[in-house]
Amino acid sequence: MKRYGSLSAILYDEIVIIHFVIFTKGELREMPQPVIRKNTKAKTDDSSSLKGTLVSVFMVGLFLIATWVGVFYLFMDRF
Amino acid sequence: MHIHKYEKIWLIFGLTTLLVFLSVLGVSAFYLGNQPPSCLATINPEKVDTTKPFNKPGLKKVEGKDWDYELVFVASAFNYNPGEIEVPKGAKVKVIATTKDVIHGFEVAGTNINMMLEPGFISEFETTFDKAGEFLIVCNEYCGAGHHMMTSKIKVVEA
Ligand SMILES: [Cu+2]
Numbered sequence: 001m002k003r004y005g006s007l008s009a010i011l012y013d014e015i016v017i018i019h020f021v022i023f024t025k026g027e028l029r030e031m032p033q034p035v036i037r038k039n040t041k042a043k044t045d046d047s048s049s050l051k052g053t054l055v056s057v058f059m060v061g062l063f064l065i066a067t068w069v070g071v072f073y074l075f076m077d078r079f
Numbered sequence: 080m081h082i083h084k085y086e087k088i089w090l091i092f093g094l095t096t097l098l099v100f101l102s103v104l105g106v107s108a109f110y111l112g113n114q115p116p117s118c119l120a121t122i123n124p125e126k127v128d129t130t131k132p133f134n135k136p137g138l139k140k141v142e143g144k145d146w147d148y149e150l151v152f153v154a155s156a157f158n159y160n161p162g163e164i165e166v167p168k169g170a171k172v173k174v175i176a177t178t179k180d181v182i183h184g185f186e187v188a189g190t191n192i193n194m195m196l197e198p199g200f201i202s203e204f205e206t207t208f209d210k211a212g213e214f215l216i217v218c219n220e221y222c223g224a225g226h227h228m229m230t231s232k233i234k235v236v237e238a
Contacts, residue, residue: 079210
């Protein structure tokens with residue numbers, strides 16, 4: 001910020017102060033101490049679900065069976 | 080060992096299809112007696128022209144066999160003998176073929192007749208010609224400079 005001169009520096013300071021006031025709601029003395037919470041469940045996507053895999057496997061399987069049946073009927077139709 | 084429920088489902092599905100396909104193959108081979116076109120029958124490739132039935136290529140009627148006709152082909156670079164043949168529609172035919180020189184193919188386009196002709200071996204295929212029309216025979220094993228011109232024709236005509 002220094003290279004923009006003192007006006008910018010003042011504006012920057014103002015913004016920092018305003019933010020500080022907003023986020024602390026002006027109550028400087030009653031800032032909550034960070035609490036370390038234990039035994040919390042991390043919220044992540046449930047990667048143990050195999051539904052998509054099941055669907056994919058059956059899509060491939062049914063495609064294979066369909067092509068096999070198709071070729072078999074072609075075989076039966078020809079002499 | 081823990082196996083996921085879905086995993087069990089597709090493992091059973093996969094194993095079942097494998098068993099079905101293998102059973103189809105087994106029934107086809109051991110119960111229906113299907114075999115590859117070239118199956119242990121041998122011939123001296125230098126004496127094809129004097130060995131029965133290749134001394135008279137073409138269609139001939141036979142008695143007392145499971146099939147009514149024998150259709151004999153001799154392949155050599157780069158033609159088939161006969162170059163064209165008529166077969167009555169509905170005839171139960173055993174196609175018998177061999178080669179005098181190198182490996183040739185014998186594919187009757189649009190049918191299930193498709194076999195390799197190897198020097199020293201006799202290839203056979205039994206079928207009923209139940210569709211009228213002209214069927215092109217092509218060599219589908221590269222056999223030399225004239226490979227692409229190596230053709231013959233089967234005409235299935237109304238009996
Ligand atoms: Cu050829």
